[in-house]
Amino acid sequence: MTKKENSCHFIERRISLAKQAKVGRSIGKTLASLNNAVFDCKVLSRNHAVLWYEEGKFYLKDTCSSNGTFVNGQRLSATNERSLPQVIYSGDCIQFGVEVTEKKNVHSCVIATVRLFHPDGTEATKDNHRLLADGCFGDGEQQFLLNYPNSSIQIPPSQLFDLVCQINQSVRKQTLLEQQLDSTRQAMNEALDSAKNGWRSLVEEDRFLSRIQTLQAQLEVCLIAKNRDSPESSIIEALKLNNLKLIADKEKFEQESKCSLQKALENKIITETNLQTAKTKLNAKIDECRLLQESLDSNVKELKCLAQNCDKLKKEKEELIIKVKRFEDEDLKLKQQKLNTTVGGSQQVITVKKSTTSTNTIPPIMLDQDVQTTIDNIIERISENHQQTQTDYLNESTDFIDSISTEPKQDEQIKSFILNRHELVENHIQPMLNRLSLIKDSVDKQLILMNEKQLNINKIVENLQRKIQEYSILFQQNESLKNQIVRQIENENKLKCDIQCLRIQLEESSNNKHKHSTTTTANKSDNPVIKLEKSVQVEQQQFERKLL
Incomplete structure (x- = not known):
């Protein structure tokens, strides 16, 4: 438990929850210390709250406190009422009591952040419990992770949870990227459709305009033919027919050119879209290769760690086997000694058995x-x-x-x-x-x-030798500090003796002054006692200045 701002003063506490820990105010024999949850705070009740550890979780409960208990700003129960057990996690802000003002005196409450650790040394963070609660694993994987600290491979579960968090983050990023890709594809398709529709509308508009122009020309020709009935009308009609044919050919050519242009533009758009999709696929493949490389590196590191752990376990197993053999040999030795004492066999058999047991109990060589x-x-x-x-x-x-x-x-x-x-x-x-x-x-x-x-x-x-040298240096420094402290104490004693001597002199001078009070005022200025008293006062002032 570490102190936060606006909290009453207390030193960082480290509390073992092998048993229930009581939170309360220090009264009588129950004093505040570094390994309990008792505080010198007037706002707290005697029995304010209780902390305990059960089934892999940390719990906090308010025990009828008057000013309440808060976890992350939320009160657990009303005044003078017991609360339900509240699960707490590492990093939570816990507040015991509230700030109270009494006769212009402000009594602050206890506000602290907690860091919680399981018996295996792993920190009880909220993310680890969320992963198990949200169903990120199957039943078998969840059971494996819950029983993981008891397995033979000694990898802390916090690393596994960190890996799972990273995997979940990468999956979320991948889904977001896929959604963005889908949205961009939809936008591209909509843009293509709008471009096609616009191009078609333009082509049809041009067709209608050209058709209107041809019809207007035909109307003009017909009107001219009606108005004029001259001999040259046949020639004019022939020219008009030729003109109409040329206009029709022009329309056909324009339509064909527009269709070819439309096809070329469509092919261009298709090639551009294919190029963009190819680029996106290439970038995705590059990212995938990078992720695979990172996962491969992490797997290689994990395999190295597993191999090291396996080697350690093998060594421990061999050591245990050797110890078991030693114990068996010692047991045999004891049994043989008992048999020899009861039966009283020959000395040759005893020497042989002793030699065999001694050979068996020889420590293993290199x-x-x-x-x-x-x-x-x-x-x-x-x-x-x-x-x-x-x-x-x-x-x-x-x-x-x-x-x-x-x-x-x-x-x-x-x-x-x-x-x-x-x-x-x-x-x-x-x-x-x-x-x-x-x-x-x-x-x-x-x-x-x-x-x-x-x-x-x-x-x-080498490391041990360095540490020994450091310890020797520290020991020498400690001795020098001790010598300095002893010298300071001696100087203080000398100063005390000087002060006592000066006090004695002052008392003597005051006594002499009372004795010679009958003397005249003329002789007062020449009195040696008064001079001595003044000199003593001056010395005393100088000495006090030196002391200050």
Whole structure:
């Protein structure tokens, strides 16, 4: 609990909720401290409210307080009434009581922000509970996340919740982008339709105008033909017909050109729309590739963390197995000692059992020594097998030569026998060599791991040495401060002694003054006691100035 503005003064509190924590005013033996919720505030009641932790949630309840309890500005209950348990989250603003003015004295209330942590160390934020409540996961995933801290993989659930929040944000962004794309597509389609309709209206308007012009020309020709009945009328009619044909051809040409222009414009608009869609798709693919790359990097990091956790768990498992073996060996040792004490067996058996138990209880040696011993054993086995094969080969060859010595010498049979035996020996040695190479590879890997461990140990030792040096420097500084404090105390004691001496001198001078009060006023100015008193007063003033 940390203090906010307009709150009464208190130091930051850290309260354990293994049991219910009472919030109230400090009275008598119940004093305010850094690990409780008791405050030196007149606005609070004795038993103001209660805080507790239950089933993975933090609760706050008002216990009939007079000035009320507020969570994020909302009062939990009316005055002198118990409230229902209210779930609180990390970051909430909690207020106990209200500000009261009494005889021009303002008594402020307790206003604080809380940070809440589960037993596993994760913070109880509102987003984590919202994700589970809003149904962002299925039943199996939700159960997995709820039971996650008890799993063998030690990843904090806060990271999982952060990842889920990021995924939800990316999904929302994607839906918004899709909606924007749909709206832009609709606007483009509407613009295309309006452009097509406008172009058609323009073409039809031109057609109507050209048709009106042709009809006007025909009317004029007809009127002229009616008014004039001359011999040249036939020539004029022929010219008029030719003129009408030319006008019709002109109209057809204009219509064809307008249709071709319309088609060209439509093709241009289609190509532009295709280009824009291709660009949007390309940008979407680029964004998708970037997101996939980021997710791949995050997955690689998570896999590394999981691998490290698995290695830690394996090491812990091996350590537990070793401890179990030690306990078993110690148990056997105790049982054997009991049997030996009851039966009273011979000393030879006891020494043998002690030697076996002592060998069993020897602490585990380092990994490189185990590897070295295994290598030595394998090499000895291989050498023994090789010697055995050589002896078998020699025995068989001598037997074969002895059997052939009576018969005529056959070089080809001897050569074939030797070659066959040589192939058998090579086939027998080859798997051993392969096994040796595998063992060598495993030994190299183990040595690399041991070197890495040694480097880590060296780093830890260096850090420890640095810390020891820092602690030594701090210790020296502490000693110097102690010496300075001792000197200051000695100086203060000396000053106290000087002050006491001056006081004694002043008392003596005052006594002398009373004794010699009968002396004349003329001799007062020359009296040495008065001079001494004045000098003492001057010294006292100077000393007081020095002290100030």
